[in-house]
Amino acid sequence: MKGRQPLIEEVEYLLARRRLRERERPRLVVEHGYHNSGTICVRGETIENCHLRFPDKEIPIPLALSGLMLCDCMARHHLTPLSIARMQHILTDDPFYRHLGANSFERAERMPRFTRVGLRVYVARLREQIGKALRRGGSMICPEDVLTSETTDSNVVVHRIDLPVLIAHRTIKLT
Amino acid sequence: MERVLIVDPYAVHAAELERVLESAGYGVTVCAAERIALDMLQKDRSDLVIMVPRSPVTLGDTLASTRAAMKILEKQPELLFVLRWTPRGPVERLMGDRWNARVFYEG
Numbered sequence: 338m339k340g341r342q343p344l345i346e347e348v349e350y351l352l353a354r355r356r357l358r359e360r361e362r363p364r365l366v367v368e369h370g371y372h373n374s375g376t377i378c379v380r381g382e383t384i385e386n387c388h389l390r391f392p393d394k395e396i397p398i399p400l401a402l403s404g405l406m407l408c409d410c411m412a413r414h415h416l417t418p419l420s421i422a423r424m425q426h427i428l429t430d431d432p433f434y435r436h437l438g439a440n441s442f443e444r445a446e447r448m449p450r451f452t453r454v455g456l457r458v459y460v461a462r463l464r465e466q467i468g469k470a471l472r473r474g475g476s477m478i479c480p481e482d483v484l485t486s487e488t489t490d491s492n493v494v495v496h497r498i499d500l501p502v503l504i505a506h507r508t509i510k511l512t
Numbered sequence: 513m514e515r516v517l518i519v520d521p522y523a524v525h526a527a528e529l530e531r532v533l534e535s536a537g538y539g540v541t542v543c544a545a546e547r548i549a550l551d552m553l554q555k556d557r558s559d560l561v562i563m564v565p566r567s568p569v570t571l572g573d574t575l576a577s578t579r580a581a582m583k584i585l586e587k588q589p590e591l592l593f594v595l596r597w598t599p600r601g602p603v604e605r606l607m608g609d610r611w612n613a614r615v616f617y618e619g
Contacts, residue, residue, distance in 0.1 A: 341532055344594065347616050348533065351560055351590045352514050416584060487612075490576060499588070 361476040363389040363396075365500045367412045371440035372506040380432045381440035384409045385507065389470045396474040398466050403449040406434060407459045411484075412502045418487070418495035421456045428456075460484070460496055515539040517556060517589070519549040520564040529562070546574060550581040553589075560590045563613075568597060571604060575611040594618050 370383040384405045387398045400408060410427050411419065419427075428434050428451045437448065451459075468480030486496045516538045520526035523544060530540045541556060543549040546563075553561065565574045575593070582588050591613035595604060599617050608615035 341529065344529070344616060344618055345532060345536065347592065347614070348516070348538075348560060348562070349536075351592055351614060352538075355559060355590050418583065487579075490580075 358478060358482075361478055362500065363391045363471070363474055363476065364503055365408075365412055365415075365498060366390050366395070366503045366505055367409050368505045368507065370507045371438070372508050373440070374508045377506070378413070378433060378504060380436035381438070382433070382506070383438045383441050387412075389467075389474055390503070391474045391476070394474065396470045398470045400463070400466060403451070403455075403459055404463055404466065406437070406449065407456070407463055408498075409504075410434070411463075411496065411498045412504065415498045415500070415502045418485075418489075418497040420493050420495050421453050421460070424456055424496075425451050425453055460486075513537065513539045514559040515541070515557060517549065517552065517558040517561045518542045518564075519546055519561065520544065520594075521566055522564070525564070546577070550577060553578075553581050554584065557587070558589045560592060562592045562594055564594045564596065568595075568600070568604070571595070572607055575607060575613055578613075579611050590614070592616060 365387065366389070367387050368385040369378065370385040372382050373379070384402075387400060387405060387408045389396045389398065398408065406428055407424065410424060414427070464480045464484040467483055471478055471480060471483065483498065483500055484496065485499050486494055488494050516533055518526050518529055518533075518540060520529070520542070521544050526542045526544070530542050533540045541552070541558070543552060549561075549563075561578070563574060563578060565571050571593070578591060582591075591611070593608060593613050593615050595615060595617050597617075598619075605615045
């Protein structure tokens with residue numbers, strides 16, 4: 338099997354790299370607040386924070402409201418690569434984002450306005466912040482491998498978060 | 513056990529590679545037709561997919577269609593394209609980079 342040895346070594350390298358990446362790969366957690374029990378991700382909830390959950394620690398991803406909303410949107414659609422246009426549509430028209438924080442008594446921040454030009458910047462900033470959180474967590478995964486961007490067959494660039502995702506909810510009782 | 517899906521139109525080569533990988537401790541599935549393999553990809557939880565394209569002409573399409581089939585998978589397998597022709601410059605490796613696939617020439 339000498340002739341096949343280089344190919345076998347390539348296979349072993351790829352699978353070993355995959356195992357290593359999986360050990361280093363955290364979960365992206367998005368925490369929603371002001372959640373009514375019995376519901377999941379409905380209008381009125383807040384987006385409290387986003388963080389990376391490693392086996393032994395949690396590392397916050399520091400984001401302004403616009404970044405939190407984008408991260409939440411990409412996390413909820415993490416199986417579907419999204420174009421900038423699609424993200425804009427979701428962030429503008431989805432009732433969850435239009436009524437974000439309506440259950441909270443502290444809604445003081447103005448809702449951001451999402452333009453396509455702005456969203457491209459937010460995607461880049463989100464990738465950068467995720468990269469910093471990965472380093473703080475001790476992971477050597479490239480942020481480009483976590484927030485991926487690729488060109489489709491119709492030359493549209495689509496973006497996707499390639500991490501396991503968890504949307505966690507903090508329940509409150511509204512009487 | 514890690515699982516490998518081999519998509520190779522040449523049965524003799526595929527069987528030989530299957531035997532070697534199984535003796536190395538991997539679970540192996542072999543498929544001759546790309547179209548069937550793309551369906552299997554969506555059901556089978558492979559850790560690595562080894563694609564052997566028939567010719568340089570179909571390489572780009574095969575890369576694109578394999579990635580498209582994998583898009584809905586929660587856990588994406590590694591992709592290894594085994595090319596059984598002489599390299600003709602860096603174009604094919606660059607194509608692999610674009611589609612996040614490893615390109616390997618087997619003489």
